[in-house]
Amino acid sequence: MKTGEVLVIDLFAGPGGLGEGISSVKHANGNAPFQIGISVEKEPSAHKTLTTRAFYRKVQDTKHGRSSYNAYLNGELTREELFELFPQKAEEAQQETLYSPHALGDDNQDIHQRIHQLVTAHGERPKVVIGGPPCQAYSLAGRSRNAGIKDYKAEKDHRNFLYKEYLKVLSIAQPDVFVMENVRGILSAKIDGELIFPNILRDLRSPSRITKISTPRYKVFSLVVDTENVNNPTDFLIRSENYGVPQARHRVILLGVRADITSVPGVLTQREEQTTVEQVLSDLPKLRSGFSKRKDEVKEWEIAVSKNGVQVKKLLKKQFKNTQELDLKPFNKLNRSETQPVIYPEKMPSHLIQWYRSNAPTCVLNHETRGHMESDLLRYAFSAAYTKLSGGTSPKARDFPDALAPDHENWKSGAHADRFRTQAANKCSTTVTSHISKDGHYFIHYDPKQCRSLTVREAARLQTFPDNYKFEGNRTQQYVQVGNAVPPYLAQQIGKVVMELLDH
Ligand SMILES: C[S@@+](CC[C@H](N)C(=O)[O-])C[C@H]1O[C@@H](n2cnc3c(N)ncnc32)[C@H](O)[C@@H]1O
Structure with missing residues (x-):
C-alpha cells in the first residue's frame, strides 16, 4: 500500500493515543499507509494536544520541521510562531481537528459534512474508523458515582448511547474496518436490567438497524482470540501488559470488518516478558x-x-x-x-527504546511534581x-x-x-x-x-506515549488526557493487524 492510502477517521479522539499508534505503522518498504483525515474531540485541552500532534506529523519528515518543533518543545518558539513558520501544514493540522473542539451529537452537521467530503475525495481506497465512545457511564468507577446521584437513570444518561454517534459515522463512511475501544465495564453494564453489550455488538454488526441508512454489515473480531465466532464477551478483552506495554490496562477492543471482505484478521502477538x-x-x-x-x-x-x-x-x-x-x-x-x-x-527494553525516543526532544516534557x-x-x-x-x-x-x-x-x-x-x-x-x-x-x-x-511524563511513559508527545493544557488536564488514552504502542500493533488485513 502507498503512503496515505488508508483514510483514518478518529472519533472521541482524546489526546490521540489510538491515532498516534495507527499512523505510526510502516510497511517494510517504509510507506506509512494510514493517514488521519479527521480527529473529533470536544474537550479543549485534548483538542489542542491533538492539533499540535497532527502538526508534528505533517512536518516531521524534514530537518527544518523537526528542529522547529523541538524549538517549540524547548520553549524557544511559541506555538503561534511555530505554526507561522509552516502556514500550510498548520492549516492542514487545524482542518484535521476541525479548527475547534466539536462534540459528536451536538455538532453533527459540521462533523458529518467533513466526513462526507473526505470519504468522497478518497474514492475507492480503504477507510478505517477508530475511536472509543467515552467510558464514564460504563466504567465501574462511573457506575458507583452514578449510584450516588439521586434519581440517576442509566437509560436517560446520554453517555450510554454515544456509541450510536459512532454508528452514524459508520453509515456515512462505510469503512472497510473499524476499531472500537472501551472499558471492561461495558461487558457487564446494564440498562433497565438488560446487558447492553450484546445490543452494542448487534448494532455494530448491522449499523442500519439504528441509523436507518443503508449500510453494509460488519463482522466483529477479537484481536486476541483467533476465531470469528467469539464465544465469550471477555474474548474481546485485551490485556495490554501482554503486548509490551508496562501497564496492566484491560480494555475491550472490537475489530469490525465489512462483511464483503473475505480475509480474516490476525491476532496480536504476545510477548514472553512483561515490561516493568x-x-x-x-x-x-x-x-x-x-x-x-x-x-x-x-x-x-x-x-x-x-x-x-x-x-x-x-x-x-x-x-x-x-x-x-x-x-x-x-x-x-x-x-x-x-x-x-x-x-x-x-x-x-529494546522494543521500547526507539519507540519512546524517535526524534527525542532535547528536553524532558511535562515532568513536574x-x-x-x-x-x-x-x-x-x-x-x-x-x-x-x-x-x-x-x-x-x-x-x-x-x-x-x-x-x-x-x-x-x-x-x-x-x-x-x-x-x-x-x-x-x-x-x-x-x-x-x-x-x-x-x-x-x-x-x-x-x-x-x-508526573504526567511518567504516566505518559506507562501509557507508551513517545517522549516528544506534548500534552497541552494545565497539569490536571494533561493527567486526564493521559489517563483516557489507548496506549499508542498497543495501537500500533492493532494498526499492523489492520494493515495486513487490507493488504490481502
Ligand atoms: C476514552 S477517551 C478516548 C481516548 C482515545 N481513543 C485515545 O486513544 O487517546 C474519550 C474522549 O471522548 C471525548 N468525548 C466525550 N464525548 C464526546 C463527544 N460527544 N464528542 C466528541 N468527543 C467526546 C472525551 O473528551 C474524551 O477525550
Missing part, C-alpha cells in the same frame, strides 16, 4: 514532591523526608527483617521539575519503602500502622484498602486512569527517596 515500571521510568530525572498547604522549600522538604525516613524504618522493623538495606536519606537539592535529560544506565500534604508524605515513604522490602507488593490499608491511618471513616474497609498504592519497580503498573488527575495516592513513585506521585 522501573525499566521505563528509571532514566527520567529524579524530582522531589512539593508541600501543599505550607511553605514549599527544598530544605524544609529534606528535613521532613529525613525525619519520615527514620520513623518509617522503625515502623517497618516490625514487619521486615531487611530494613537495614533501606536507604531513606533524601537526595540533595532535588527540584520539583526538570527539563534536562539525564544519562542513567539504560534499563529500557505536585504538592502533597505533609502527613501524606510520610504515608508515601512508608508505602514505597514497604513495596521495596516486600519485593513489589504495595501495602494495603491493613498493612499500615495505626499511627499512619488517615482520618478517613472507612479507611480499613474494602473500598479504600489500596488508597496509598506504590507502582512497584519490578512489575508493570496498575491501570493509569484519569483519576490520577485528582490525587496521586494510587500512583506513588517506587523510589521512597523521591517521596512523590508520578
Whole structure:
C-alpha cells in the first residue's frame, strides 16, 4: 500500500493515543499507509494536544520541521510562531481537528459534512474508523458515582448511547474496518436490567438497524482470540501488559470488518516478558514532591523526608527483617521539575527504546511534581519503602500502622484498602486512569527517596506515549488526557493487524 492510502477517521479522539499508534505503522518498504483525515474531540485541552500532534506529523519528515518543533518543545518558539513558520501544514493540522473542539451529537452537521467530503475525495481506497465512545457511564468507577446521584437513570444518561454517534459515522463512511475501544465495564453494564453489550455488538454488526441508512454489515473480531465466532464477551478483552506495554490496562477492543471482505484478521502477538515500571521510568530525572498547604522549600522538604525516613524504618522493623538495606536519606537539592535529560544506565527494553525516543526532544516534557500534604508524605515513604522490602507488593490499608491511618471513616474497609498504592519497580503498573488527575495516592513513585506521585511524563511513559508527545493544557488536564488514552504502542500493533488485513 502507498503512503496515505488508508483514510483514518478518529472519533472521541482524546489526546490521540489510538491515532498516534495507527499512523505510526510502516510497511517494510517504509510507506506509512494510514493517514488521519479527521480527529473529533470536544474537550479543549485534548483538542489542542491533538492539533499540535497532527502538526508534528505533517512536518516531521524534514530537518527544518523537526528542529522547529523541538524549538517549540524547548520553549524557544511559541506555538503561534511555530505554526507561522509552516502556514500550510498548520492549516492542514487545524482542518484535521476541525479548527475547534466539536462534540459528536451536538455538532453533527459540521462533523458529518467533513466526513462526507473526505470519504468522497478518497474514492475507492480503504477507510478505517477508530475511536472509543467515552467510558464514564460504563466504567465501574462511573457506575458507583452514578449510584450516588439521586434519581440517576442509566437509560436517560446520554453517555450510554454515544456509541450510536459512532454508528452514524459508520453509515456515512462505510469503512472497510473499524476499531472500537472501551472499558471492561461495558461487558457487564446494564440498562433497565438488560446487558447492553450484546445490543452494542448487534448494532455494530448491522449499523442500519439504528441509523436507518443503508449500510453494509460488519463482522466483529477479537484481536486476541483467533476465531470469528467469539464465544465469550471477555474474548474481546485485551490485556495490554501482554503486548509490551508496562501497564496492566484491560480494555475491550472490537475489530469490525465489512462483511464483503473475505480475509480474516490476525491476532496480536504476545510477548514472553512483561515490561516493568522501573525499566521505563528509571532514566527520567529524579524530582522531589512539593508541600501543599505550607511553605514549599527544598530544605524544609529534606528535613521532613529525613525525619519520615527514620520513623518509617522503625515502623517497618516490625514487619521486615531487611530494613537495614533501606536507604531513606533524601537526595540533595532535588527540584520539583526538570527539563534536562539525564544519562542513567539504560534499563529500557529494546522494543521500547526507539519507540519512546524517535526524534527525542532535547528536553524532558511535562515532568513536574505536585504538592502533597505533609502527613501524606510520610504515608508515601512508608508505602514505597514497604513495596521495596516486600519485593513489589504495595501495602494495603491493613498493612499500615495505626499511627499512619488517615482520618478517613472507612479507611480499613474494602473500598479504600489500596488508597496509598506504590507502582512497584519490578512489575508493570496498575491501570493509569484519569483519576490520577485528582490525587496521586494510587500512583506513588517506587523510589521512597523521591517521596512523590508520578508526573504526567511518567504516566505518559506507562501509557507508551513517545517522549516528544506534548500534552497541552494545565497539569490536571494533561493527567486526564493521559489517563483516557489507548496506549499508542498497543495501537500500533492493532494498526499492523489492520494493515495486513487490507493488504490481502
Ligand atoms: C476514552 S477517551 C478516548 C481516548 C482515545 N481513543 C485515545 O486513544 O487517546 C474519550 C474522549 O471522548 C471525548 N468525548 C466525550 N464525548 C464526546 C463527544 N460527544 N464528542 C466528541 N468527543 C467526546 C472525551 O473528551 C474524551 O477525550
